[in-house]
Amino acid sequence: MAAPHNLDVYLQLLKRDGTMILVGAPAEPHPSPGVFNLIFKRRQLAGSLIGGIRETQEMLDFCAQHDIVSDVEMIPMDYINTAYERMLRSDVKYRFVIDLASLK
């Protein structure tokens, strides 16, 4: 259900040499942005996939050091199908987390 976005809207907000990075993975591709929005200010459109194991450990340590955690809503395992429907409506602030103790 994840949908393509109009990348031109955002590309136009980048200054010279700015980079726009795609990290979401929609089921359908984004339409290609206008070439002029790239060449006129040497803007870059890039993608990035998760991170390596070493970097993931570095991120976890960084977050532990600076007390960064996610804002979550805890759910029991048998709520998962309802949680998916709510996710599709962006009805979660900001992540569901399953309590596996509920899986009996």
Added chain:
Amino acid sequence: MIKTKAYAAQSATSELAPFELHRRSPGAEDVQIEILYCGVCHSDLHTVRGEWHNTLYPSVPGHEIVGRVVAVGDKVRNFKPGDLAGVGCMVGSCGHCHSCDEGEEQYCDNGFTGTYNGPVFGGENTYGGYSQTIVVKESFVLHIKHAEKDLASVAPLLCAGITTYSPLRHWGAGPGKTVGIVGLGGLGHMAVKIALTPWALTSFYLPRLRRARSKTASGLVPMKFAFPPIPSKWRLMQTALISSSTRWPLRTIWMSISNCSSAMAR
């Protein structure tokens, strides 16, 4: 073999339901983890519903796993029973290509092994964190140093956290840069927290995007947004992360990172 309760989808159109699976007994380099919490990522939903057209069924998703080590193999040096541990999106890679050598296993030339839905280039299925136990090679297990009471809120760092941390680091988000986050969901809210720390937030701007009246024929694809005029100061955006995977990325934030003494760049 270790019998484990889980939740699985049997097809693209069936709901997730109770399922029983078997984990391998821990080998010399393996860590066995009792899963305590697992975050719910949009990729889980794409996968169980077959939306990327590559799903192996039954499908047990979940790649934001945190838990406690219950057993380790003979050659495991960095984990012991009782430790808090995490598992993210990968449980294996070839270990000898250029990317693996540089610690970028996610770009492994031979395809990393996803925590669920198997090796990306085919092969046997793997089962993720919607389950009670997982056995993972030590080199793909992470240490959790947060307080134990925060453990549930740490789980989403394993995907949403690293997915935003890595590009922010790679493209040098830090002092003097302005970062825009499009889509404030699971990924986006982590990007905000990570981009702003440890630097003081000096200013931010929240444009209110409005859905344009015209839609495409399907009514599903938003091709036009009514973007409000952005103050010129905020047109200096250096980096934008498009993290939204839901239909309307109406929540966005532009942040100016400054007022700091240390740099994020390595």
